[in-house]
Amino acid sequence: MASVNAREWAKNVIKQEEIDKYLINGKDFIDEDLIWDKLSKNSEPDKEYIRGIIKKSLSITRLDPDETAALLNVRDEELWEEMYEAGAEIKRKVYDNRIVFFAPLYCSNLCVNSCTYCGFRKENPHEKRRILTMDEIKQETEHVIDAGHKRMIVVYGEHPQSDADYMAESIKAIYSVQKKAKNGNGTGSIRRVNINAAPMSTADLKKLWEVGIGTYQVFQETYNRDLYKKLHPAGPKSDFRWRLYALHRAMDAGIDDLAIGALFGLYDWRFEVMGLLYHAIDLETQFGIGPHTISFPRMTQASGSELSTNSEYIVSDEDFKKLVTVLRLSVPYTGLIITAREKSEIKKEVIQVGCTQTDASTRIGIGGYSEAAKLQDEEKQQFMLGETRSLDEVIREMAEIGKISSFCTAGYRCGRTGDKIMGLLQECVEGKFCKLNAILTFKEYLDDYGSDETKAIGEELIKKEMEEVRNMEFYQKHNLIGKLEEYYERISNGERDLYL
Template sequence: MQSVLAQTPIGRTAPAWRRGGKASGIAIPPASRRLSTVANFSPGGKVQHTWSIERETQHTYVDPAKWIDEAAIFRALEVTKEWAKDSPRVREILEKAKEKAFVTEHDPVNVGSKSEFVQGLSLEECATLLNVDENNVQLRSVLTDDDLREEVAALQRQGHRRILALTGESPKYSFENFLHAVDVIGSVHTEPFGSIRRINVEIPPLSVSDMRRLKETDKVGTFVLFQETYHRDTFKKMHPGGPKSDFDYRVLTQDRAMRAGLDDVGIGALFGLFDYRYEVCAMLMHSEHLERHYNAGPHTISVPRMRPADGSELSISPPYPVDDAAFKKLVAVIRIAVPYTGMILSTRETPEMRSSLLKCGMSQMSAGSRTDVGAYHKDHTANTEANLGKLAGQFSLMDHRPTNEIVDWLMAEGYVPSWCTACYRQGRTGEDFMKICKAGDIHDFCHPNSLLTLQEYLQDYADPDLRRKGEEVIAREMGEDASEPISPQALKRLERKMKQVKEGKHDVYL
């Protein structure tokens, strides 16, 4: 039985990085694999970045054009274009992905990672999403401290332990404001035992010096930034002006995080802007670059498809729509190529599609998410209800099931819902996490921890019927009929820790 992790978003959208090399088994000419360090390559000179100013000016980087080789990708796609029509080959890819999904039991289905949108202001000149200044359909909002506390409390009452905090880039909302918001989120506690144990962030690109400040909060887990598209010409069309128009600065964000010691990073592309095959290859090159230079690839990879958004004609008719069959294939290819990563599945997909994608290798999903600022508590806030007609989400959601239904469904599908934050708390991040994963030892941490967090959730937030079902799953997974046997040593530790949880102790992990 696989575990599925959950996380909850609070904020607004962001991007990622690049290098030329092998991508998912596609042969790329040796000349394209040379990695030359450009000693004086320092992105950001073309565009002024004021939201996060670099104070560590000594850093230089490998030119992204050297590690995302557009010409090599197009050559490879041309050589292999007939393979996509080969049904047996495609089925083989899907089967391999399924095997990898079961091999990488370290990714329990992380359920309930919710996004909390801290503010909805943006100064970007952006043709893709709702960041465009001309788009006045969505009311721009900033959460007050009290609003934010109510949002976090609402999420905690659903049983969430992990939050994804998001924000846009605006002179009216500074990085200092966001650091303060992180402190506020971490300070909220609700009855019976509500607390946020890991805050992942999806915010505009930061300098190395500000990445260090973010890490020093000791509350942040993964820094997530989507490149949106790795195709330079398309990126330029989508972002003709503003800070976001600097492709190189954006794609080097994960490098800056790594150098600051914030070594759990997430990457992603928004599928629908350009050819999905190109985006997958480029994303894998990005992953390879991080692994080669920092001994740790991306902790997570996100693969959202474009969905209709208020005021965005492009989102209604994407230039490169990705159908369900192609989407399953790209998920399978990424799972095979990057077996250690957590693959994140959003509520943009229907329940039926989410079920199919879990079998292709997805390992993390959101539950009960909202994409509008203040949405988790606004139904109970009088002064926000007045704005309900104006408030709108960034994009359309397709799965509206609440967290408890998602948990019930996952267990019925044969997965273990998990709210684990143990690796982050124990310092098993970045290179240290990768070593454990690649040695095949992570299962003895992740599977026990998923069961411990499930038991805690059942005791605190489940109704009697859901608790009964969940405890049956836990008993089976700790017994002789376990889908993935735990080593005797890990099982002994799990039994001891499980006893503590059942006695009422919280935040127990291996």
Template structure:
């Protein structure tokens, strides 16, 4: 029997009968009227002290309206038969490709003020997610479509970055995380200013220009401390010409007022926050205590960032906590919500897969494990569903799996990563096979290759490593970015800039053999055998800029 509970007077209504889901029956949709959360105040049981809201006038759409569990379960159930029809699946893929390949006169309404394009409806997304991974022919069609879309928009470029953990104190109780409050076996630490400078310097010596700064949620490391850290990171410069040009952040949820303060640093790019799981009952179970246990407050974080003008936001789910198909559909709904209300979908989507974490039994045996075949499928479906978003691949995956996932639509990846505080300059543990899966830091890593090896590998695989940050600093975002894409001119900017950053890296950080390989790649990409077409005008500009870089000038871009 199906059971639906309406929580009168509460902030959401949800389905609580798990038995109907387990039996395969379609849950009944929850019927409730649309409303906003007026002057949203966290419940008395959850105090958000890390970032206090000083702008209490904001109202938000009830998250239960736009993360509609019933609609997702219904779509996943009713499309199971659709997924067995090759003609139907291929029709969905053809329509998605048409939407992604927008042109200046494309009849598809993509929104003139946004770089967000929705390639799939909820039903179409559910259909692709229901395709049997053992159907090799259909799966190859999905992978080919995802790669074609990625290549059309991002070409063969792969943007590189590194995470930087500043503190691992945390008051939350996430059952899958080594940093959780109850893990007494975890050594807690905070980087001093000198430590932080050493960490940034170590990353710069690897050639990194882009970092993702992270911290746990604890009064032992406050938001004020983090703001100071952003200034410190931006101030570090090393020989020969090391600098961090873009600081993305993955920190606890902020109030609108503190989002404004973060934006005012003028150093922060994307604000990244994972919901972990969009399934309310699972979220409650996995986060039994601490500020993070407040589902609504967390899922509204990107709204608050948008209200503050910090409009590059990243979303993500931790795969393994709940049904991966549900999570992908929920992220599509989250993307739709951001586009509908702020004319901007997510700048990035991250797809971390659960890995063992020190002291967490759950992380060793995830409740909903995602095998490699399903993982490749979900990555491809996200690329097809949200074609213009940056998709981020972490070192949680093996080198072999990372190679496969790049062919499924990934466009960014971390390189030379460490997830323990201070590891870049203090820990000189060898990057060997013996260290694969080692329980250190927030979770175990499966790719320990240093950055120079990642660069070498990417070029051998036919990709162009990129550290470009030009569009952000030139204002080519949102509406301006979309105009360039529609006109088909994006490759006249992104591809030349990636080559300029690669040349800069080769001169400053590569050994002679790697430099030779890299300059061969650059020569190819500027010649007749280029993987992407560059207009004659853009090629002339690139040649002039490239000469400047070779003459020793840095931070050169179109």
């Protein structure tokens, strides 16, 4: 499609009436002065006050902005250690000890926006533009399945050639792929397709709902509107509020599984944590449902972007661990996603304070899975990765530290989404089912894709998990132990996709 048509298309993306309907007295939910006021007023928190906040978090109750601001201002390292321990405990209470794995698939790097930190921006002459055909998407999906994945998040540039109709077709294409497992024990497929895509109108979002979208993920990037304007000088993404209410429109379209995030390194990390909290609060206020996941990628080197390596707000490893911990305590029911942007060492450490999901075997070039050998240069990627190990290597490391890998998609297919899953998470019930389904899907992975070394370590972990289940009152009371053992035996004999 000619660039002039792309420009005309971009002019018609934003629907002002689909912004205005969510405003309260003409204002959106981000008030920069209020955020800074909260951070200032809570700059010297009392130690016992902080311990009271930690206790509230452990009751799986969302914190209010003043409480979160107080946590962000803690300077006492002893208190931080208590917060790290609380984050890990909250994660165990809500989600047990499993880590959910997924793979990203980049379908297009055509883009009408001018984001100064992104390699996809339209002015970047180094980016080699490409959009995958449906056959190429199926081929990429086969490679992702061959690694052992069951979940995928699909990423698109904002462009008329990768509009909602293209996205809907790509989702259907991914779901259609069936591939014999590497070890010959079963057939692999992607059971859950989430998408990371630009804000859309409610009508376009309904198209994605109709073809079975999983989670709809939109990152605000920064909640500072003046900086946002500077970083996004042109394109539909330059409209702060159009992006801010993207997930509100998704709710109206029927998509009740939502994911928020910010790009840390663009602005002060404490401010951005507060912005994410206010975003969660507004979704709860207007729809009764908070975000299912929160992401916190750190900005890494992007081709042709000086800002990506020279920002004054680059987040250190120490502060990164702190911001993830505060998010875990502030919104305790929500999943936290740490991505392959991070190096394996920091990922392993931060997972311990409360992360629930991560990617592995990640390729972010367009066609990066089937053409991996040809797509190693950074000029063909949106940003640089820190974690480049295979899924099998990462899973083995997780098992060594007692974390069971999960490929579960049961909750979504059993209707445990939206307000249903939020209630189950807050009551610490959903994690009980997560544990069972993690055992079953981990067994699938080990039999179908695991290396001998990973299989040996993984099966020892499964024995431990099964014994825990047998000894827990919840499973005894609800007669779930027998069903788990039955399903486990059936999977061991070659059946697949059994879940509770």
